[in-house]
Amino acid sequence: MAQRWLQGKTVRKGAAGGSSAHTRSSTPQVQSTSTTVFGGGVKDPSGRTAEFMSMDDQCPVCKSDRYLNPKLRLLVSSCYHKMCESCIDRLYTLGPAPCPICDNILRKLAFTPQTFEDLGVEKEVAIRRRIAKDFNKRREDFDDLRAFNDYLQEVEDIAWNLIHNIDVPATEKRIADYRATNAALITLNIQREEAYIQSLKEQEEFERQEREYRANEARKAVTEEREEREKERQEIIDRLETSDKDAAKLVAKQREKAMKRTATRLATSGYGDMSRLLAHRNRGKVVQDLPHVPLQDNIDCYETKVHVRMDGYDDFFSEAVRKDREGIMRGGGYRVEEAWGRALRCAMAGLDVMPQSGLETPAILGDGDIAMAPPA
């Protein structure tokens, strides 16, 4: 997802995280002392601008700080210099005027709220957003990886130049040229992006409906059950009134019927929805379920001959371990059954192996001290 990362957009992972869009209620909203509403700034995924502010804020122009003016709000100019709202009102209400710090001509409406503490970041994000609007090609738009990488490199070059004010006119020309030659593709990709966002929204919506539906079902089931129980009680009372049979028997019979009904209801409902939901989740991806193959070897551990008794042995060797109530001696996962099993296997180990005889096998020659022998 290199490209989307480049665009500085938040990529939503899966559809499950969709609800997070509305949880940022704690985003600090700054009271404005100015009559002008300043737009812009870097928005978070919910579309709000979280403004950066700290106790050390001080307007570089009028030197008023948060201690003197708790409502101090610093805004960022298009040349990335900070100024407080009162200074902006004072300097720019009468029209465009030079920046008191760098003498660039600024307008009042070009001031934006500050999001990041570091204005370099602020600038970079803004620039990247801007160029990502035009440079929105995707991997699929290229024939090979090389071309795509070259394209990404070009985007990075442009961003770098703009951020560091290198060859700004030439870079701007490059952007304009690019926009002119790729106009159709840019629009197409914008549409694609919109479609993608739309599909995400739809999926979210679908899931919400699903949840709602299930909640409804559950509610309905509860109501139904209550009604049924009410009806039963009424029925019993009616029967007891009209019939002359044994009361206890009647009640028992009715109870039985009710139990059966509940059982059938439980069986039919519940799992149906679940499976539907699961099917929906797994839509489009086929997970192959390979059977587990245990380790295969050709070793016989005397399984046919060894059998560890389930009820244990009268064994004074392992007595201490077995009687250890706190299990300190079994701390490492020691199981006396395994020790027994090992001993039993050892008892069978090579019982029928006949000893070698004669000298037929090649002799292991004592070659003196091996450590000092020259390497082969």
Next chain:
Amino acid sequence: MAVPTSSPDPAATPKKTPIYEASSQYNNWRFSPERLEVLRRTMNEAAVTAIRRTLETHEPGSSSDVSFLTADEEHILVKHYITKITPLCGLFSFPEELAATAVSYMKRFYLKNTVMDWHPKNVMLTTLFLATKTTNNPISIEKYTQRIRGTNPSDVLDIEFLVCQSLGFEFAVWHAHRALWGIWLDFQDLPNMPADWASTRKSQYEEALEHVRASRLSDVELIYSPSQIALAAMSLVFPAESDTWLSTKYPAESLHAIQTVVETIKTIMTQACKAPEVETVRNVDRRLRTCKNPEKVVGSKAYLARQAEDERKDAEKRARKAENVTQDDDPFGSEMKDTPMDDDDDD
């Protein structure tokens, strides 16, 4: 177990290797008695020839009056130091498995080395220390040597790698005492066993265990399998139970062969498992002082010569290696080719 094993059907389980027969003990440390004999003799002869040559080169004519040890005498000395292992283990309260492992290492080591090169006292200390590690009862070398008078860490560690090499780095040993425990447990599963059988026969079991311990002084573990040794010890104490147990495990036609083997081991256990007499050992040890390989005596002329020789060889080797390195222009290999990077993080 009480389950009467219907003879294992060879067709149903095709050619599975029993786990013991996949072990290094079965494959590399199993000998016939004759071969053990030949092995020890040839090694002794080779060692005597080599030492005689060394003595002659440094002091001509000096080897004529040296009486070298015979293979049997070497073996006596090894046996003597094997008997020292158990008391040492008692000192450290090491488990039985550790002692048994150290004994096996000793025996295996002296199938490839001679007493005249490496004195069994040092080798015994090293094998025991090695066994603490291979049987998962670690102890620090300082603690280990502190408790044994007159040793320092280098005595133990200097030949440790040599011992490992001689063992072929095959440290796993199948022990007879574990097999004995297994048989003891399985006896309880025999049909018609009284409920208090095990609890009333503890002392007999100890007796059988003593037989297994005694068998460590002999060569049986290099000839027979651990279960056979254990069964022999068991049948010395519980003859009836042993026969019944064996017959539940194997079909009647193969019983005879196993019983013959067990009888042989029983004979060895009762007759040939004695520690060598101290006087004999002292004698051998005295003679060993005169016929030690001078190349292994630290500070001797031959030792220094040998060291110089080794160093010269090492230097040669290093020089050759350095030459090879300088042939390549760059130790990190030639320059990387300009391959297009595969940028795959976008999908």
